[in-house]
Amino acid sequence: MRYNLILTILMGKFLSDRSNRDKIDFVLSLLITLIGCIYPGSTRGQVIISLDSTKVISQGYVGNGVQWDPYQLDYGHGLLELSDADIAKLYTRLDFMQPGLIRMMINATSLVSSDGTPDFKKYYRNLEPLLNYCQSRDIDVVFGDWGGSVVDRRTKHIHKKNIENIITFVRYLREEKGMDCIRYFNFVNEPNGYWSSTDGDFSLWAKGIKETYAVMKREGIASKVRLIGPDAAIWTKDETWWVERSANELGDMIGLYDIHTYPSRYTVSTNQYYDIIKAYRDYVPKGRKIIMGEIGLKYVAPEDKHLNELNQNRAKSALFASLDDSQMSVYDFSYGIDMADALIQTIRAGYSGTVAWMLDDAMHSKEAPDKLKIWGFWNIFGDEFFGAEQEKVRPWFYAWSMLCRAIPSGCDILKSDSDTPLSIKCAFTRKAGKYSIILLNITNSAADVCLKGAPSHSAKDVKTIIYSENSLNNIETELSMPEDRGTLFPDTDEIINVPANSLIIISNII
Numbered sequence: 001m002r003y004n005l006i007l008t009i010l011m012g013k014f015l016s017d018r019s020n021r022d023k024i025d026f027v028l029s030l031l032i033t034l035i036g037c038i039y040p041g042s043t044r045g046q047v048i049i050s051l052d053s054t055k056v057i058s059q060g061y062v063g064n065g066v067q068w069d070p071y072q073l074d075y076g077h078g079l080l081e082l083s084d085a086d087i088a089k090l091y092t093r094l095d096f097m098q099p100g101l102i103r104m105m106i107n108a109t110s111l112v113s114s115d116g117t118p119d120f121k122k123y124y125r126n127l128e129p130l131l132n133y134c135q136s137r138d139i140d141v142v143f144g145d146w147g148g149s150v151v152d153r154r155t156k157h158i159h160k161k162n163i164e165n166i167i168t169f170v171r172y173l174r175e176e177k178g179m180d181c182i183r184y185f186n187f188v189n190e191p192n193g194y195w196s197s198t199d200g201d202f203s204l205w206a207k208g209i210k211e212t213y214a215v216m217k218r219e220g221i222a223s224k225v226r227l228i229g230p231d232a233a234i235w236t237k238d239e240t241w242w243v244e245r246s247a248n249e250l251g252d253m254i255g256l257y258d259i260h261t262y263p264s265r266y267t268v269s270t271n272q273y274y275d276i277i278k279a280y281r282d283y284v285p286k287g288r289k290i291i292m293g294e295i296g297l298k299y300v301a302p303e304d305k306h307l308n309e310l311n312q313n314r315a316k317s318a319l320f321a322s323l324d325d326s327q328m329s330v331y332d333f334s335y336g337i338d339m340a341d342a343l344i345q346t347i348r349a350g351y352s353g354t355v356a357w358m359l360d361d362a363m364h365s366k367e368a369p370d371k372l373k374i375w376g377f378w379n380i381f382g383d384e385f386f387g388a389e390q391e392k393v394r395p396w397f398y399a400w401s402m403l404c405r406a407i408p409s410g411c412d413i414l415k416s417d418s419d420t421p422l423s424i425k426c427a428f429t430r431k432a433g434k435y436s437i438i439l440l441n442i443t444n445s446a447a448d449v450c451l452k453g454a455p456s457h458s459a460k461d462v463k464t465i466i467y468s469e470n471s472l473n474n475i476e477t478e479l480s481m482p483e484d485r486g487t488l489f490p491d492t493d494e495i496i497n498v499p500a501n502s503l504i505i506i507s508n509i510i
Contacts, residue, residue: 062353063100076369100409108149144186147197226255258293264301291353322366336399
């Protein structure tokens, strides 16, 4: 039963953290708690989670996944290559995650040789292992250009030849290499930003979108690969007009809407994040979908000043970390809780997909070739150069994997509500008559949760999986999570004890 799993996790903490005298008191209180769970009485003072399978927030979820770009390979200390063993390790780890969506960006200038002629075959070698994986697993790929190759920010010039090259390359990948997993094209990363090649100029970006769409039509792929946009990076509600103008001025050229967000922990934990991103969703035309094209946490709120300072100090002490663009909390269990919180709010706001930034530290650097953007689940070149510890799976990989599997491509997001939304977050999904109940406790205290409207108690193949600090200590192998395969969906008024700072998924989807 589910309580056996929770008991195992709690007992692990008990045995490691308590003195002998405290252990006696702890066991007594634990037994009282479990008796209350098994024989529930009044729900007064308990958290009530209401689930409603008749009300659908969004249908046909695109998928959750991760940014996976071609590897840098040259870090200033000699050229590295992905070995067969590296590729096999990446594939095995991604198979555990089960992503439904991958975003993959390049620069069009990389597609031409020194004399300016296109050389698709040479560059394809960098992409082949990435696209082979996506194609073989039927994963939707958002493919695109970072922007500097197709727009000159200084002269406000659209490089039509480079647009032609990259769109022709997309057709080459799909038709000659069989990579029809490429289903969306992203023209210019974060065009609203001062750091972007379009320097926040919507009209310039829209002009490039129109040119790109015209080339896609000429190449015969406009109906097979849809443009995604506006791809704006936002922190407040102030730039909803990017979605509004995209809808009004570009119409059906935009096949899928998206934005990027890097909220602060305070913004997420207080649910302000939901209100911000919902404002953008509300400008998407009826019947169209929007995804979160990139998501990660940055400690930008004044309330998180201490976290930002800690992050800077940790980056300074790391030999290969970018000081300007690293999230050192990826090494911490808590980052998995924070990202789960952000994702739950994202799907509740009506979004149809989420791409985590990012898969692997070895993809990007900033100040110097060996100053890596530390944002990944690991560094695949840890054994080769950056240190064996860096190649190990980091904690938030498990939380994100659980959510990829519990919220799969093609599922529906159903209505769910918590009567204590600042403490216990929730989500509810369905696919092919099967369900996932997602519960997140962001507090330092365990909570008794009563579920109203749960799926049938007699449903088969139900698992309970828990992401907590203690559960990670009980992992038997690198790619496993504590789970109780013999559980059932909660019975009417049954009480579930949700440990402090934990993510629990009860599902017969995963």
